[in-house]
Amino acid sequence: MKGKLNVHCGFLITLMAIMLFLGIYALSYEAIETKLMPIAVCGIGFLLAAHELRKELTGQEKKVSDEVVDDVQTNEDEPTPIVSELRSYVAGFAWVIGLFLSAYLVGFLISTPIFVFVYMMTHGRTFLASCITTVVMGGAIYGASIALQMYLFPGILFGG
Amino acid sequence: MTQSFFNGLFSLFHLNILLGIAAGILLGLVVGLLPAIGPSMIIVLSLPFIFGVDPILALPMLTSMMAMNYTAGAATAIIMGIPGSTAAVATTLDGFPMTQKGLGGRALGAAFAASALGGVGSVVFAILMMPVVHPIVLAFKSAEMFSLLLLAICFMATVSKGAMTKGLISGCIGILLGFVGFHKTTGADRWTFGSIYVYDGISIVSVMLGLFALTILLDMRLSGKPLAKIDTAQAGDLRELWEGVKEVFRHLGLWFRSTVIGYIVGVIPGIGAETAIWVAYGQAKMTSKDPSSFGTGNIEGVIAPESADNAKEGGALLTTMAFGVPGSVGMAYMLVAFMVVGLQPGPKLIAEHADVCFAILHSLAIANIVGAAVCFFAAPLLLKVTRVPPIYLFVTIMPLTLIGAYNEGASLSDIVIMLMITVLGIFMHKNRYPFATAVLGYVLAPFLELYFWRALSLGGPLFFLTPISIVLILCTILMLGNNFFISSFKRLLAPKGRKAA
Numbered sequence: 001m002k003g004k005l006n007v008h009c010g011f012l013i014t015l016m017a018i019m020l021f022l023g024i025y026a027l028s029y030e031a032i033e034t035k036l037m038p039i040a041v042c043g044i045g046f047l048l049a050a051h052e053l054r055k056e057l058t059g060q061e062k063k064v065s066d067e068v069v070d071d072v073q074t075n076e077d078e079p080t081p082i083v084s085e086l087r088s089y090v091a092g093f094a095w096v097i098g099l100f101l102s103a104y105l106v107g108f109l110i111s112t113p114i115f116v117f118v119y120m121m122t123h124g125r126t127f128l129a130s131c132i133t134t135v136v137m138g139g140a141i142y143g144a145s146i147a148l149q150m151y152l153f154p155g156i157l158f159g160g
Numbered sequence: 161m162t163q164s165f166f167n168g169l170f171s172l173f174h175l176n177i178l179l180g181i182a183a184g185i186l187l188g189l190v191v192g193l194l195p196a197i198g199p200s201m202i203i204v205l206s207l208p209f210i211f212g213v214d215p216i217l218a219l220p221m222l223t224s225m226m227a228m229n230y231t232a233g234a235a236t237a238i239i240m241g242i243p244g245s246t247a248a249v250a251t252t253l254d255g256f257p258m259t260q261k262g263l264g265g266r267a268l269g270a271a272f273a274a275s276a277l278g279g280v281g282s283v284v285f286a287i288l289m290m291p292v293v294h295p296i297v298l299a300f301k302s303a304e305m306f307s308l309l310l311l312a313i314c315f316m317a318t319v320s321k322g323a324m325t326k327g328l329i330s331g332c333i334g335i336l337l338g339f340v341g342f343h344k345t346t347g348a349d350r351w352t353f354g355s356i357y358v359y360d361g362i363s364i365v366s367v368m369l370g371l372f373a374l375t376i377l378l379d380m381r382l383s384g385k386p387l388a389k390i391d392t393a394q395a396g397d398l399r400e401l402w403e404g405v406k407e408v409f410r411h412l413g414l415w416f417r418s419t420v421i422g423y424i425v426g427v428i429p430g431i432g433a434e435t436a437i438w439v440a441y442g443q444a445k446m447t448s449k450d451p452s453s454f455g456t457g458n459i460e461g462v463i464a465p466e467s468a469d470n471a472k473e474g475g476a477l478l479t480t481m482a483f484g485v486p487g488s489v490g491m492a493y494m495l496v497a498f499m500v501v502g503l504q505p506g507p508k509l510i511a512e513h514a515d516v517c518f519a520i521l522h523s524l525a526i527a528n529i530v531g532a533a534v535c536f537f538a539a540p541l542l543l544k545v546t547r548v549p550p551i552y553l554f555v556t557i558m559p560l561t562l563i564g565a566y567n568e569g570a571s572l573s574d575i576v577i578m579l580m581i582t583v584l585g586i587f588m589h590k591n592r593y594p595f596a597t598a599v600l601g602y603v604l605a606p607f608l609e610l611y612f613w614r615a616l617s618l619g620g621p622l623f624f625l626t627p628i629s630i631v632l633i634l635c636t637i638l639m640l641g642n643n644f645f646i647s648s649f650k651r652l653l654a655p656k657g658r659k660a661a
Contacts, residue, residue: 011587015329022336022351031346037609038339038350045332052325085382089586092378096582100562100575108566112559119555137556141563150567 005057007083012053019046095119107155109145113138165287168518171216172526180217181523184224185531189538191225192232201376202229203493204368205557207500208564215501215516220523222497223477226490227279227524228531230469234271235539238462239264248469250441254454254461261457268539269404270459271466272532274415277408278467279528281419282426282474283521289478290510290517300483300507302615303623307632309608312485314636317597324640330593333584334601335608337362344606345613357573362581364496365568367602369561370581375589377561378582381554401536407459414444414460415467422468426475440468470528477524481505481517484607492600499603 023042029035095115102111113134120130145152172178191202202225210218230248237248238255251271258267300308313335317327340351341361352358408415418440425436444464445454454461476491484506486492498505503513510517565578588595615623624633 007587008591011591015333019332019336025351029348029350031348033613034343034346034348034350037612038336041332041335041339045329045336048325048329048332052329055325085590086586088382089378089590092381093579093582093586096374096378096558096562096579099559100579103562104572108559108563112563115559116555120551123551125551133552133555137559141559150563151570152563153566153570153572 007086009053009056012049012056016046016049016053019043019049103153103155105155105157107158108152109138109142110155112141164514165518167515168520169522171515171519172220172522177217177220180221181224181527181530184221185228185527185534188225188228188527189232189531189534192229192235201373202226203490203497204372205560205564207368207497208365208567210497210500211568213501215498215503215513216519218501219497219503219516219520220527222494223520223524224527224531226494227470227473227527228535230473231272231275231279231528231531231535234275234462234466234469235268235535238267238271248465250437250465251462251469253441254456254458257455257457258459258462263400263457265398265400266404266407267457267459267462269401269536270407270462271404272401272535272539273405273408274418274463274466275470276528276532277415278419278422279470279473280525281416281467282423282471283525283528285420285423286474286478286521287518290514296482299628301618301626302611303619303626304628304632305483305506306608306611306615307624307629307636308483308485309604309611311632311636311639313597313601313604313608314640317594323592323594326591326593327597330588330595330597331601333588333593334598334603335605337367337581337598338602338605339609345610357571358577362577363565363568363574364500364603366565366574366578367581368493368496368599369565370578371585371588371598372595373561374558374578374582375585375595377554377558378586379589380550398537401539404459405536408463411460411463414447414463417443417447418464418467419471422471423475425468426472426477427479436468436472437465440464474521474524477520481509481520482507484509485604486600492596492603495603496599 019042023039023046026035026038026042029038099111099115102114105111116137117130117134120133121127125133141152144150172181187202203222206222206225210222233248234251234255237252238259255264255267255271258264313331314328317324317331338361340358342349342352342359349359421440421443422436425439441461441464444460445451448454448458448460450458473490476486477494480486480491480495480498482505484495484504486495495505498509503509503516561578562575565574566572568574585595587593588598619626624630
């Protein structure tokens with residue numbers, strides 16, 4: 001059975017495009033010492049990605065990955081389709097971005113407890129458990145910043 | 161050497177260093193019980209916090225953490241059938257059936273004792289090898305080092321199961337990340353696109369946290385399953401645990417053979433923990449009086465992999481320190497830790513910082529003994545850690561990765577780079593591209609280039625035609641062509657009728 005275009009193919013095509021771009025960009029460097037290794041690695045990477053893409057499109061890759069999945073997930077439920085998994089990753093990643101943006105605005109010392117509390121409340125934890133975790137986490141970060149003399153970004157609203 | 165041996169030993173006996181080792185042991189134990197978080201993860205998370213810390217404090221702490229992670233990894237393998245690390249997979253085969261038979265305590269005791277003795281045994285071998293290693297290291301000039309680094313990256317790529325091409329692509333990605341920034345020899349900037357921020361290259365902590373920690377955390381959040389599904393209360397009876405310890409002394413020959421196997425496999429760069437434990441498990445089965453009982457709860461099937469698992473770290477540590485080439489996947493991350501505290505592993509390290517090298521080896525032995533003792537007495541309590549829901553791990557570790565990335569350079573740009581690398585990491589992880597090869601490529605890229613140009617200028621275009629270099633390049637070719645050679649060989653041996661069909 002022939003393979004078809006999927007997320008892995010998209011990843012490989014993007015990778016090949018990046019390798020090609022970086023390789024061509026490296027050609028503009030003057031000294032041979034600067035450009036030889038980058039061009040060589042980009043070339044090798046491009047060829048390997050092309051080979052992997054060929055395997056994926058001809059269906060060989062599917063066989064190999066299925067065997068690996070069988071080995072790794074023998075006791076687990078049916079594997080989730082990769083697209084829906086990626087959607088869940090996007091949701092998780094949105095939380096990371098959210099924490100980053102709030103840290104940018106109000107600093108780590110304020111944003112971290114807020115993140116912990118909101119995340120736990122929106123994920124079905126009780127108010128008490130959320131409060132305790134928030135206090136413990138906030139205290140731990142504050143304590144660590146004092147003990148290890150770490151400078152934590154105070155946020156642009158508070159003079160960062 | 162003798163003086164360095166004692167200097168290294170005595171340097172550990174300071175309160176802050178002993179506390180550091182104790183903290184490493186404790187963290188390693190707790191993390192070892194969480195199947196989602198391996199030894200590499202805890203080292204990665206520690207990296208931002210060891211900048212500027214004295215190597216004699218930071219490195220023994222990390223070594224202890226890693227050693228204990230392997231010891232504790234056996235607990236979940238035996239009690240729940242979930243290996244705490246990939247290295248504990250073989251232990252699961254006989255350890256878990258023993259728990260099902262009501263002999264979990266005995267299996268745990270044997271695993272802890274075998275781990276401790278295996279770890280100590282490998283440190284003894286490593287210390288004995290130290291004087292021998294130095295002349296060997298001196299035989300490695302630029303050409304040999306280039307061939308060795310190439311071999312290490314390819315070795316690491318082949319460890320990735322059933323996907324060598326993916327491993328090699330990972331290696332290329334890592335090398336390209338390592339090339340970004342100011343080129344030391346010519347002064348040119350590579351792929352900075354005018355940004356001053358990346359002139360010094362992409363931050364090592366951003367790469368590690370983005371590619372590894374954050375990606376794994378998001379994956380753990382996605383699974384959302386509790387780590388432990390069965391009751392773990394039955395394990396932890398001290399009398400049974402002691403019986404397990406005695407079993408190791410009844411099988412001293414097996415322990416010795418497995419330790420030697422683990423040590424030798426650890427010395428060879430990039431072969432991986434899995435190789436050591438499976439070779440040890442295989443020889444245990446071959447030499448056993450009752451090989452048919454393997455897989456159904458034979459104590460020898462616990463002792464052999466656990467001895468080899470901890471023994472490989474001594475060998476891997478020696479290779480990492482002496483050649484700057486990691487002997488195992490975990491050591492690839494330790495290599496980064498060495499650089500973060502200002503030490504460059506390689507031929508000069510043993511000559512110039514022999515006392516630090518000995519201190520690290522001593523700390524590995526201490527961590528193995530103390531850690532096994534702690535595991536022994538605290539087994540029932542520690543097993544409760546496995547019941548922590550992933551949500552708590554996500555909300556506590558995720559902010560730490562952001563703070564860690566910021567903490568290194570006090571710049572929010574480090575976090576942005578980390579997030580970009582996380583996106584790459586997610587795609588790599590979902591498509592089973594190994595991170596370890598990428599990290600190794602990233603770390604070794606500048607040295608690969610440096611040794612290449614140095615060897616070329618000293619030896620000309622045929623610089624690789626030295627005996628050691630030829631052997632190393634042949635090994636690389638053989639390893640990369642392994643599958644091709646095997647399939648060709650099978651085709652040759654296949655009956656003609658089948659060929660025609």
